[in-house]
Amino acid sequence: MTTHRQPRLAARREALYAWAFVAPSLIGFLIFFAVPSVRGLLMSFTNWDLLRPAKFVGVANYVRLFGDADFRHALKVTGYYVLMNIPIQTTLALGIAVMMDKFSKSTIIRGILVLPWLLPNIVVALIWLWLLDPTMGFLNQIIMGLGFQRQPFLGSIDQAMPTIAAINIWRHAGYTAILIYAGLQTIPKEVYEAAAIDGANEQQMFFGITIPLLRPVLVFVLVTTIIGSFQIFDTIAITTKGGPVDATRVVYWYIYEYAFVRFKMGYATTISVALFVILITITFIQMRYFNANSSDLD
């Protein structure tokens, strides 16, 4: 309401600066997100093999998607991964963050924790691929040295997905912990002191104070990690390529397979649009459910 009273010139200049600051990401958004998204959406109504002109097929690709058992399987496999990845990773990260907050504020430890996250995904996947190799992997050498049967890990239908989830938990838990740790710093110490005076124990303080006050940070962490988790691709591309059989053929790998192995761009973009709708829905529900925009500190 006060902006009315300000001199027009100042307001104009302010707006100008604002646009100048926003411009780089706005341009990036338009070129790298908005335009490709619209093109992708249009593409999903065609059959296109990249080399010959696209053929308009109406909603045929969407009709096909609803009857596609492989797509449903890909969704199931992806969901299985998310359900393994997110709870373990978040719990682990929360634990690490609380421990750090309690026992050590060392920057070195924080540095070590984010180290796996700083490594390129491809490198992480390759290292683990070798460590977990069924025949000559380091881990299997240890397992055999202890007198157990060696494990196929990424080579078996049952173990492949949990193994990939474990690799990515290893990579992301430290980084997630740092985010939560930062959130812990925003909780005023007086609240804990007051609780202590009232005779609350550690457990009560954790569930009564820490968790509720961390909510905005936790929601941010959950929203971003769940979206990231649904987009699992690079680890799979390096280690299992969707296999064995279809045990790790997640939605992103399925899209890749249609786009760049089978060269069916139309159907590949149709799956992408479906995934987009699913992610938007999940995020919307999360934001509503967790009331992300308000904090209990207010």
Place this chain on the structure above:
Amino acid sequence: MRSRINALALALSIAASMLLVACGGAAAPAAEPTKAPDAAAATEAPMATEAPAATAAASTDAVTIRYGLWDGNQQPAYEACAAAFTKANPSITVKVEQAGWGDYWNGVQTGMVSDTAPDVFTNHLAKYPEFASKEQLVDLKPFIDRDGVDTKQYLAGLGDLWGRDGKVYGLPKDWDTIAVVYNQDMLDKAGVTVDELNNADWNAKDGGSFGQIIKKLTLDANGKNALDKAFDKTKVVQYGFIPGGGGGAYGQTQWSHWAVSNGFKFNDGLYATKYYYDDPKLAETIQWYANLNLVDGVAPALADIKSLGANALFTGGKGALTTDGSWMIGSYTKDTKFKVGFARLPKGPEGRKSMFNGLADSIWVGSKHQEQAWQWLKFASSPACENIVGSYGVVFPAIQSGVDAALAAYKAKGLDVSAFTAQATEANGTFLFPVTDHASEIGPIMDALMDSIMLGEKTAAAGLKEGNDQVNALFK
């Protein structure tokens, strides 16, 4: 409102300036047409005289032809060819570009879209029909007729594989067959002779005498072989046989020889529109093949094979026998710590059968120098180049004189590769690689199904029926 317009103008001007900077960077070198420091830049110059009737030396401008191949072992051979070619045609330089199988095909296909595919590239029978149907390959027939190239000079049948509806999409450069690879030390220790191996028979019920040899060559930690009642298949230290994996749609080095020698046929020939994957003869073959690991324990599990590859397991001394293609001879014999030999495929119910596959060079329609590309392709599939390639002893060229050169080169290395050549020349000893449409879709379908059979998730009969339905649905 006006402020918003101004802001928009600012944003646009920033965007425009960014675009200008981007364009400037790319445009700068092109703005100096007089310099042309390297051959690549010179290729941009328009061709003044592209007389259709002219043969070599159609233009005196220096041109660089990019030539793609995936087999790193063959790169030195083709670089030698390229040098010989440039010597005879000083205005044309050939740049040989190599990338591994997977990256190679991705690169070719995306290169066609982005206008950066090589001028001439090594083509495969599973791939070319789709490129041809997408109009990406130059029809070589007019060039062949014009220059009078003798297409009869190639070994039986190889040339015919590369044509469709009177058009020709490639000239053959090499061929390959399959044979049994053996570890001489392990044979000696088990008391199996090479003669026994060469005369073995096979059937899908119990593996025949070849199956017995596999068992004899499989040892557990207690030194018992798989013929022994006390054999412990959970503690195998030496496998009798190392399968090459599930083999996907064609099982070229994995199961095609077993299946066809059992009476199976893939389809009704060139450009067939129906596959017969549901043939019970294939099902019993594949079940035998999968059971080597699943039931008998005489072969490693699929996970082990996938992690290292059959070749590495074999050269690492994990097993006594495997089957593989003639292009792999070098990979088995180079730097291997034990003596490796090649034996004939066992005699199945229908005799010995090997897939006969051949590669050819094709010209991409997007090539800006099709005449020069043709000159190179013609040279690469002529005796002059194929003899050079043969002399490297890495592959069997498609012309007999090249094959002779290759045999001499292998002999000089102390290798007996007659198991491959005898198979190729034997009456009815070979069947051709299945060439049909939809190969890039058949691949993923059959890969997954074959793996699920190998892992024991599905029986061969059920899995192959499922695969057959999915594959044949592609042709409807």
